[in-house]
Amino acid sequence: MTDIIMPKLSDTMEEGKVLKWLKAVGDEVKKGEKIVEIETDKADMEVEAFDSGILGKIVVKEGETAPVGSAIAMLGEVEEVKEVEEVKEVEEVKEIKEVKEVKEVKEAGRPGQVKASPLAKNVAARLGVDIAGIAGTGPGGRITKEDVEAVVKAGPAVGKPVKGGDIEEMSAMRKAIAKTVTKSKTEIPHFYLTVAVEMDKAAAFKEEERKRGREDVKITYTHIITRAVVETIKTHPIVNSFYIDGRIVRNKNINIGILVAIEGGILIPVIKECERLSLKQVAKISNDVVQRARSGRLSAGELTGGTFTISNVGMLDVEHFQAIIDPPQSAILAVGSIKKRPVVDESGGIKAALVMNMTLSIDHRVLDGEPAARFLNEIRDRLMEPEGLA
């Protein structure tokens, strides 16, 4: 009997939720066959079996969460399945012994072994409170009704809804987003620079490249901007570094994260080693990962390792916005809509031009205003003369 463990599907994943078992107890499982759907902080993923055998026991049921590395099921050979129940009993006896020891040192018990009055248990069950996490104030540290009611009275930390409202649990992804942006905004001293870019030449360049390229590779502004960013990073490598514990960690490769809005959240698939990719290669990889991000079929590796991020909401009619840096990266580029706007030309006349605003968010610990401005201006210049970006 071997354990099927909760895999670590992303760098930041600490626990996963079993969404759906694709196999039932007693089913034969072949190596490489998908057996379970897991929700992580990044995405929902299907997990494959590493071995063949019979699914002997499901430890973590659908809807339950387990830490990375813990057993979520057991895989056995055909004869082994019958032993499963016995194994379980032995384990339970062991667990009870452990709990007894824990009790002796007066630590909180486990569910089912909690020291609580009968009334406290009834009240907790009625109010839907997990009694295991409550500190008891009764005789010998026993949990009393008052202890349970105090926990309920204190309520969730976020406060209570106004009359008629509801409290809703967040998905793993929303929790991860909340954690990341809070960490970023509380730890990283952001500053912001905005420039306006005339995009008429880039627009023409895009059409030309589209005509020249194979029909299945659709080139977008995001791809052109990505190329401009990559080429500029080559001359300003500091932007491509991480700030970690008072030190600058310089990255060798330029891995560009492309922010993708999906149902219920965002994903940042990463295009690795962009310094080696042509516009068409960027477009091809980008189109593929963005599409798979939207259908929830990205691998964990495709969501990690970014060194710089681009967030383009141009399709949503936004003048400009300031994005939050994805730690431990040092910068993120926020791209607004491309619109025809009046521009003063060299002769002093007014002309209509396609204008796009882009805002660079920078970690001030890594970069100061002047080099950041030069970095941003260089991206603009490349977009205004896009021939070199092919």
Add this chain to the structure above:
Amino acid sequence: MFDLTVIGGGPGGYTAAFKASRLGMKVALVEAFKIGGVCLQAGCIPYKALLESARVSGLVRNAGEFGVDASMNGIDFSRMMSRKNKVVERLEKGLAFLVENNKVAYFDGLASLAGLGKVRVKNLKNREEQTIETKDIIIATGSKPKFIQAFAADGKKILYSDHIVALAEAPASIAILGGGPIGVETATLMRALGSSVVILEAAPRIMINEDEEISFELKKQLEKKGITIEVEAKVAEADKKDTGVTVDYTDSGGDRRSVDADCLLVAIGREGLTNGLGLETAGVGTEHGYIKVNVSMRTTASDIYAIGDVAGPPLLAHKASAEAIVAVETIAGRDTAPVDMLKIPHCTYCEPQVASIGLTEAQAAGEQRKIKTGRFSFKINGKALCESDEIGFIKIIADKDTDEILGVHMIGGEVTELIQECAEAMYAESTLEELKMAVHAHPTRSEALKEAALDADGESVMK
């Protein structure tokens, strides 16, 4: 220099003194009269001792029913009193031994607060004064009958309960002002002694703090014994005459009436003994005639604590001793839990006895929660029938959603012992389920409690 000085030697005071001594403190105990307080000298113990004579007289009266040939020739008042005195003396000796054994310094005198960490003690016999220095002080002075000028006791025609336990002879007739615990206990005693008894109660029912059903059953049973009970009786005045006393009152119908009796017992409540302590100077706040305390029994003055009757209702000896433990453990810096007033049993030794704990049905219903009630009569309890004492019943009130035991109310033989099971159940936060499922021995009256719990869920198999 003492660690702790306790003012008052009643159940609160001596418990505090002994507990503090056991925790290693150097303790002074100041008592102006005799050790034991109202409980031992004029309340619980003498009353219970006298009422036991009444109970035995009842048994003798009914002896024939048990096949025992005996004749009831009356109660010898002086022998009844001397037996009571022996009980009190024996307990006094026990307390004196414990004072000595616990190395508590006993001061005979009236205490008052004399500045920070100082207690002045004035001996009432030789008028000598001395000052005790102490780190902490516990005030446990107790209570006295509520004083109303119109019914000021003279100890002959107008009496308080402390006069009852010291009577030289049984009055031929007695009027009792107040149908609370003292009123009904005195009525029970006097009626057993052959007195004619009238209870005048201002409220719509006697034992107003008990559940309504209990009040009505008790009234019925007392009336069966020949006790007259007037509820909603507004007493205006008591005229003392050579032959006794005439009490004028307005009855429930609004008619002016009067009752003549040898004496009048005034049992309309008690008040905290706060006078002469120097509370105000010491910064000890009071509220409704009692010393204001927090859950740790601290008063508004630092290092001064108050427990028992003087710290507010319910005025019960066991409430005082429970608070004594809380106060002393607080002073000693130990973990302690406040006394939960809703989990204190109340026992009244009238006949039939009344015992209760927690909320009445009306109180529980007023808390906006769903309740369920169970009842069981002693008429179908084997032990009660064996004793030919099948009067009364048990009523239990529980929360419909959580099975929390909210209140238990009992009337009948030995219920003052039976209530203790409920006190422990409620302290441990047992639910109806535990009362239902714990095996109760047969034949006992406790089976009626289990059946009442089962009845709350419609599961009694004996009904």
